[in-house]
Amino acid sequence: MLGAIVDGRYRVDAPIARGGMSTVYRGLDTRLDRPVAIKIMDPQFAADPAFVQRFEFEARAVARLSHPGLVAVYDHGRDGELAFLVMELVEGGTLRELLRERGPMPPHAAAAVMQPVLDALAVAHRAGLVHRDVKPENVLISDGGEVKIADFGLVRAVAASTTTSNSVILGTAAYLSPEQVTVGKGDARSDVYSAGILLFEVLTGGTPFTGDTSLSIAYQRIENDVPPPSSRIAGVPPQFDTLVRHAADRNPDARFANADAMAEALRSVSRTLHLPPYRVPAPSKSAEHLSAETLASPRPYAPEAPRTPETAMVAVPHGDVVRDAGPHQTRMVTTATARENDPEPPPPPPSRGFAFPDFDAERRKSRRTVIAWLLVILLLALAVGFGGWWMGSGRYTAVPATDGMSRTTAEAALEAADLTTTVRGTYSDTDPPDRLLGTDPVAGSRIAKGASVALLVSLGQPAVPSLAATSNRGEVEQALRDRTFKPVSGGEAFSTTAAVGTVAALDPPSGTTLPVGTTVKIVLSKGAPPVQVPNVAGASEAEARAALESVGISVGTVDTTFDENVDAGKAIATDPPAGQTVTAGSEITLSVSNAVPVPSVVANSVGTARNTLQALGLKVVVRQVAQTDRSFVLSQTPGAGERIEPGGTVTLVSLP
Numbered sequence: 001m002l003g004a005i006v007d008g009r010y011r012v013d014a015p016i017a018r019g020g021m022s023t024v025y026r027g028l029d030t031r032l033d034r035p036v037a038i039k040i041m042d043p044q045f046a047a048d049p050a051f052v053q054r055f056e057f058e059a060r061a062v063a064r065l066s067h068p069g070l071v072a073v074y075d076h077g078r079d080g081e082l083a084f085l086v087m088e089l090v091e092g093g094t095l096r097e098l099l100r101e102r103g104p105m106p107p108h109a110a111a112a113v114m115q116p117v118l119d120a121l122a123v124a125h126r127a128g129l130v131h132r133d134v135k136p137e138n139v140l141i142s143d144g145g146e147v148k149i150a151d152f153g154l155v156r157a158v159a160a161s162t163t164t165s166n167s168v169i170l171g172t173a174a175y176l177s178p179e180q181v182t183v184g185k186g187d188a189r190s191d192v193y194s195a196g197i198l199l200f201e202v203l204t205g206g207t208p209f210t211g212d213t214s215l216s217i218a219y220q221r222i223e224n225d226v227p228p229p230s231s232r233i234a235g236v237p238p239q240f241d242t243l244v245r246h247a248a249d250r251n252p253d254a255r256f257a258n259a260d261a262m263a264e265a266l267r268s269v270s271r272t273l274h275l276p277p278y279r280v281p282a283p284s285k286s287a288e289h290l291s292a293e294t295l296a297s298p299r300p301y302a303p304e305a306p307r308t309p310e311t312a313m314v315a316v317p318h319g320d321v322v323r324d325a326g327p328h329q330t331r332m333v334t335t336a337t338a339r340e341n342d343p344e345p346p347p348p349p350p351s352r353g354f355a356f357p358d359f360d361a362e363r364r365k366s367r368r369t370v371i372a373w374l375l376v377i378l379l380l381a382l383a384v385g386f387g388g389w390w391m392g393s394g395r396y397t398a399v400p401a402t403d404g405m406s407r408t409t410a411e412a413a414l415e416a417a418d419l420t421t422t423v424r425g426t427y428s429d430t431d432p433p434d435r436l437l438g439t440d441p442v443a444g445s446r447i448a449k450g451a452s453v454a455l456l457v458s459l460g461q462p463a464v465p466s467l468a469a470t471s472n473r474g475e476v477e478q479a480l481r482d483r484t485f486k487p488v489s490g491g492e493a494f495s496t497t498a499a500v501g502t503v504a505a506l507d508p509p510s511g512t513t514l515p516v517g518t519t520v521k522i523v524l525s526k527g528a529p530p531v532q533v534p535n536v537a538g539a540s541e542a543e544a545r546a547a548l549e550s551v552g553i554s555v556g557t558v559d560t561t562f563d564e565n566v567d568a569g570k571a572i573a574t575d576p577p578a579g580q581t582v583t584a585g586s587e588i589t590l591s592v593s594n595a596v597p598v599p600s601v602v603a604n605s606v607g608t609a610r611n612t613l614q615a616l617g618l619k620v621v622v623r624q625v626a627q628t629d630r631s632f633v634l635s636q637t638p639g640a641g642e643r644i645e646p647g648g649t650v651t652l653v654s655l656p
Contacts (some may be wrong), residue, residue, distance in 0.1 A: 001025065001040065007079045010038055010086055012290040019137075019290040026089065026291045029074070036074060039085040044616045045084035059085055061129055062152040069120030071140060071150040087150070092143045093286025095202070101283050103232055104205035107240060111270050112278040113139070114199050116147040120265060121195065121259035123150060124555055125188040134194035135172045136201065145279040173214035174207040178250050195262060196226065196247030196255075203240060204232040208248075225250060234250040239269040259305055374530035401443035401455055407436055410455055414439075418449040424456055427484050429515050431458035464520060471503045473522060480520050490521025494529035496552055496585040501525065526553070528584040535578035536571045541592050546572040548588065556587030562645045566593035598650060600640030603631050606654050609633050619649040625656050 001012045001023075009031050016024045016037065027038040040151055045051045048273035056076060063073040075086035095113065099105075105113065117139055121131060131138075131152055138151045180186045201207050208227055209220040228241035228246040244458045247262055249255050256262040267276075283289075397417050402410040407423075414421045426437055437456040441447060462483035467476065477487040495504035504525035508514065536544035545555050575589040576582055581597045596616055607629030610620045616634035624631050631654040 005030070006038060006040075006082065006084055007075075007077055010036060010075075010084075012038060012040075014295045016291045017287045026288070026295060027086075029086070035089045035091075036091040037071075037087045039087065041083040041085075043049060043081060046078070046081060052078070052394065055083065058129075058152065060220075061127070062124075065127060065129070067120050067122055067123040068282075069116040069148050070123065070145065071148045088144050088148075088278055090140040090148055090150075091288060091292070092141045092146075092147075092282035093288055094137050094283070095139035095141060097283035097286045098141060098281070099136060099201070099205060102281075103452065105202050106235075107203070107237055107273065108270075108275040108278045109280065110199060110202045110240070111266060111275050112280050113141075113202055114195070115263065115266055115270075117149050117198070118195060118259045118263035120149050121191055122263055123654055125191070125258040130186060130188055131182050131191050132180075133172060133175070134191055134198055135175045136198065137172075139198070141280050141282045143282045145281070149282055173218040174209065176218050176221070177252070178222050179252055181222060187252075187254045188253040190246050192256045192262050193249075193252075193257060195259065196244050199240070199247065200229050200244050203229040203236050203244075206232070221250065233265070237269075237273055239272060239321060240584075243269055279317045338426055372397075395448055396446045397449050399439055399441055399443050399445045399447060402436060402439055403443075405436060407434070407455060407457065410436055410439075414453050414455075419447070420450065420452045422452055422454050424454040425459040426456050426462070427462045427516050428458045429461055431460070433458055433460040461513050461515060464506055464510050464512045464514065466509055467498075467503055467506065470499065473503060473524065476506070476522055480522075484516045485514070485518055485520045487522050488519055490523040492524045492526045494527065494584070495525040496528045498525035500527040511582075528586075529582050531584045532573055533576055533578050533580050533582060533588065536590075537573055537578070540567065540569055541571060541590070544574075544590055544592075548574070548590075552584030553582065554585070554587050555590045557589045559589055559591045560594045561591055563593040564595055564597055564643045566595060567643065568594050568646075594646055595643035596646055596648065598636070598638050598640060598642050598644060601636055601650075601652065602640070604633055605629060606631050606652065609636075609652055613650050616644050618644070619647065621649055621651045622654060623651065624654040628656075631656055 002014065004012045006012060007031060011028045011030055012025045013028060014026045016026055022039045022041045025038045025040065027079060028035050029036050031234040059073055059076040071090060072088040073085065074088065077084060124131065129152060133151060138149055140148045140150055175194040175197045177186055177190040180190055209217050209224065211217040211220060226244060229244055230236040230238065230241050235413055243265055247256055256265065396420065399419070400417050402411045402413060405413065411421050424440065428437065431437060435458040437458055440454040440456060462485065465479045465483060480487040490507050493504050502525050505523040507521040507523060531553065533553065534547050534551060538545050539547065541558065548555060561572065566572050570593050572591040572593050596618060599612060601612055606624065607621050613620045633652050633654045635653045637651045
């Protein structure tokens with residue numbers, strides 16, 4: 001294709017890259033005299049009407065979009081059997097080439113790459129377009145630091161084709177969303193998933209799923225969540241872990257609704273982390289740069305007679321292509337010839353007369369050299385001797401034996417040997433507490449003067465440690481090992497004091513003295529057991545409390561209320577009510593009656609009756625002919641034994 005004129009306008013200059021369904025060439029728009037990128041589709045797709053129709057529809061739709069992060073589409077069409085697309089030429093390289101050169105990117109660089117990609121995808125999503133193949137190969141980085149995304153609609157055009165090809169994958173397996181794998185369809189959320197995988201790769205240098213085949217890679221994401229980037233490479237902020245997890249969720253409804261939402265989330269993360277602005281560098285060794293260098297070299301065709309696609313290639317059997325070649329001249333050189341502008345050889349240095357040596361000066365210099373060497377040897381011998389003495393005996397001392405000594409005597413013996421002491425307790429089944437067992441290092445060891453020697457003192461047999469209110473299993477296991485015990489699982493049990501999952505008890509229990517190395521079971525708490533609220537109606541407040549506490553329920557609040565059927569100080573009911581199941585250790589509300597039983601005051605004098613009722617906090621109304629406290633009570637309302645509220649009124653009728 002080199003040198004071919006496509007559609008009578010676009011000259012093909014040099015190849016840039018080849019994919020499964022097309023080849024991209026550097027070219028020139030001869031009408032506008034501007035460099036362009038020409039994507040020429042594989043002939044098997046160009047021959048399919050369904051592909052061409054979808055391809056042209058997608059090209060027109062993308063050409064209507066305008067955004068700095070989108071590779072502009074200039075033209076599309078057919079020339080004979082060729083289907084082509086003319087796009088903006090981005091001089092630089094792909095994100096894939098940059099990752100191969102530099103490896104994983106720090107957070108500020110990753111944000112600088114992903115922000116324009118997401119903004120460009122957001123423009124397409126608002127227009128109803130879905131990319132379907134977001135991957136590093138489709139992210140272009142210009143030499144000026146611009147980041148653009150290319151190849152909108154090509155995957156959808158291939159999906160519409162009835163042609164199959166082993167070289168075509170409908171979306172790259174490493175970046176497909178789960179719904180694209182299972183049902184073959186995707187929307188804006190599928191692009192968000194691929195963008196999440198792309199962000200993971202930019203941060204870590206690799207994709208989250210790997211496998212032997214594209215199919216195995218694609219199907220891994222159906223059953224597996226994308227791991228956080230920080231699990232692959234240290235230093236990734238947790239905000240980026242959250243962003244990747246939200247974007248690459250297996251459930252489409254749990255992801256960002258579109259690229260616009262993900263772009264805004266990325267801006268929020270950048271502001272939170274105070275990420276500095278960054279100019280993304282283009283890869284230095286890219287396919288585009290190589291094509292530019294190829295174009296700068298001598299052209300492999302005659303520019304004055306450009307070839308068309310029909311004359312540039314000749315079809316031969318088995319699909320091979322033979323490129324025509326013009327005549328080449330051969331030049332033969334049979335005699336040596338001088339090159340023009342060769343530099344002349346430098347002139348030979350001028351000759352000098354031979355100078356006889358000064359033998360006396362040489363002898364004096366030799367004597368000084370011998371004396372200097374003798375001094376050096378003497379100093380080295382002294383240094384070696386001193387070093388040998390220091391390393392052999394002067395620096396080191398032997399740990400004295402402490403057998404049969406008391407702790408105080410042993411400490412004095414170690415100090416006399418220029419050693420410092422520490423005390424280390426050791427559990428023992430045979431030695432009583434505080435007995436000196438030896439030293440570490442053992443007696444007779446040669447160690448440096450001033451070093452520390454541990455005095456091993458017996459702690460006797462170990463005892464099972466006590467438990468704190470919130471002891472977790474790891475802490476208890478370490479405490480048991482510190483006492484030489486072997487912790488094992490002892491199952492689970494209900495506990496009103498230990499939270500679920502913490503240690504409820506030890507078997508044997510805390511404080512038990514056991515031989516060294518004994519196995520101790522750790523019983524984990526299942527939480528408080530369920531209990532039923534007992535019926536305490538009619539009992540006194542103290543009796544009700546005792547009945548509730550006996551099943552592990554405590555009284556949190558006591559409500560005093562009037563109940564004409566319950567005497568004052570007696571329990572009316574509980575909240576939750578009797579018979580309901582609650583967790584042991586729960587607090588309930590106890591309702592206690594404040595009803596006052598009215599005593600009988602009939603036949604008593606009015607004065608006596610009034611005093612009796614007022615002592616109970618009741619009000620008294622007397623109906624009598626003569627106002628005197630000596631008259632006798634004939635009747636009372638309420639009657640004797642009835643219950644009224646505190647401060648209620650009792651009416652008395654008396655004579656005379």
